[in-house]
Amino acid sequence: MEEAKFEETPLHKAAAAGNTEVALEILNLMPSLGRKLDGGGWSPLHLAIERGHRDTARLMARFDKMLVRVKGKGGMTPLMQCAARAGNEEHEERKLLARLLIICPESVTDVNNLNQTVVHVALVNRRCKTVSMLVDWLRRRNQITAVLSVKDVNGNTALHAAAQFGCPGGAEKIVKLVKLNRLNSDKKTALDLAKMYHQTAVREILEDKGAKESKDIEELTTTDYVLTEATLPEKISRDYYYLTAQLTLEMRNTILVVATLIVAATYQGVLQPPGGVYPAPDPGTETLARPSMGLGRRRLLQLGDDTWKKHVAGQMVMEKAKYRYFMPSNTFAFALSVVIVIFVVPGNPVFLILHVCLVFMCISYLLALDAISYYTGISDMIYYMSLYAIVGAYVVKLLYYPVKALLVDEDWWLRGLSVKFANRFSGSKGKFSDAVMKMKKQHTVLRLN
Structure with a gap:
């Protein structure tokens, strides 16, 4: 029986007769017989479904779920055979089909x-x-x-x-x-x-x-596309493909760890800048208290005992000459690290709260930066450049998903957007439709194996 390609086994007999107890016992003793085809090209599970022995078929499938994917004559699986038999009035057949789907969900793609x-x-x-x-x-x-x-x-x-x-x-x-x-x-x-x-x-x-x-x-076939000249939309499609293909899970995790460390260090730099900040005045006095940090205080005493009184509480003690180099470097490192985190963290709904947290963290950083900085042109430049970089990153992140909907035809959380795009622009003529069509074909060519 093991050597014969087609053989009617005792399991075929038991399944065809609906003898559930004997069929399960044979399966237990020799599981390989469940995948054997008889002379007609059918497995035991095929025969149980064909003869209407639903309990036998269900219990055999539960014993070995891969029996649901055994291909018989014409490549028909037991699941397909059950679907072909489940008429509009055959509620029990549809119930068996549902049970087979639950037992072996992967069989639906056969x-x-x-x-x-x-x-x-x-x-x-x-x-x-x-x-x-x-x-x-x-x-x-x-x-x-x-x-x-x-x-x-x-x-x-x-x-x-x-x-x-x-x-x-x-x-x-x-x-x-x-x-x-x-x-x-x-x-x-x-x-x-x-x-x-x-x-x-x-x-x-x-x-x-x-x-x-x-x-x-008007559909552009892949063959016709290969004969055309390369365009800018195709380059965009290639860049998008390599950007997503090369960002593996291990690389994503490494980038997130490094970027998170930089964000934490630079955020601490704006909360506790070198030299400290000027404290608030003591209660009951009209003058400001002296700086609490030792280096800053010694520097101010060298300049004159009244120099520290001219500054606002909470402002940096650091000299403007050093501030010109420290704060732009710290802030740009923070902003660029946040941009990287925005791009690497998935945009799925489950990560929405994380993105909201990033937004509020950036707002708090910029407010702290505004509070401790000297009011100069450098301060305004740092503030607005960081703001534009972070906002721009979110804009690009939002545009990423419509582009993916245009190019990728697969099951994902915005798959419906892809269908709406295709149904809206299918058959329409114009530069936009032609560009989208070429981008899709470029993506198809890149994914060829």
């Missing part, structure tokens, strides 16, 4: 020999309620792009299949999550297929969402 996902298979078999359940599962798992954007051997996505085989319920959910105007191998959009196969309900859903026909879409 494809068969036609490069069809489980959503394709459900659409081809016109299982609209099953499609709706699968789409909801993908949203809960954040695997929308990984499944709904997959093209079969004919270049059809799940939306193309919904338009071709007529599944209004599935199409209504899918159109909110994917790019509407992608072309298949025949250069047809989903709207073209809906009209071609007279799927009126799906066509109305697509038109209501702004879908277009292929004649209104």
Whole structure:
């Protein structure tokens, strides 16, 4: 049995008969039989699902979750077979499908020999309620792009299949999550297929969402792009790609540690500058108290006993000549370190509180700088240059995510922005649309293996 490529084993017999106890006992004694295909090209789990033995199938999958991903005839997995059987009135079949998804979540990304996902298979078999359940599962798992954007051997996505085989319920959910105007191998959009196969309900859903026909879409293929000349937008795309690709997690952690040390040291420098600050006057006196720091006090006594009385409380004791070098260096080191922290710390919502803390820390630093500094042109220059650098870093950080939405087609927390951009500018003509199209193609070329 181990050596034969196709063999009908006792496990096949037990699974096909729904004999759960015997099937589990055989799996326990020889787990490899669960992956063996019989002469028809089916595994024991395939047969249990095909014969309607749902308890046997569920317990076998729970015993070894990888059985859900075994590919049988045509590359069909047990999950796909279950989706093909789960009709609109077969609630128990859909319940089994849900249990298989829970047992083996990774199986939803498998494809068969036609490069069809489980959503394709459900659409081809016109299982609209099953499609709706699968789409909801993908949203809960954040695997929308990984499944709904997959093209079969004919270049059809799940939306193309919904338009071709007529599944209004599935199409209504899918159109909110994917790019509407992608072309298949025949250069047809989903709207073209809906009209071609007279799927009126799906066509109305697509038109209501702004879908277009292929004649209104101008798409630049990767081959055509390679034949064009390089432009500035492509350079921007390359810089963006290498900036994100080279910033590994280990490098990010190293940068954060060094930048944090510099921020802490420079922040301490503005709170306790060399030489100290002039203290507040003693209660009941009209004159200011003398400086508390020894070096500053000795320097002022050398200049004259009344020199210290001419300064404001809280101002630096350091001479202006030294201040011209110390404070710009300290402040620029602080500002640039904060800029690095802003760029390196992810902008995900979970890090929003950390970014807010950075903002308030910068405000407190600039206020402390304003309080202890001499009021000269240098003070104003330092203050405004630091402010502009930090604000500019946040502006660039905010622009980073729309750029990523334009270039990257993958599951992430702003994936919906990418879909909105694509649906808004798909087929439109102009310098902006052409630039975005070339940037995307440049990014595609850089990611080729």
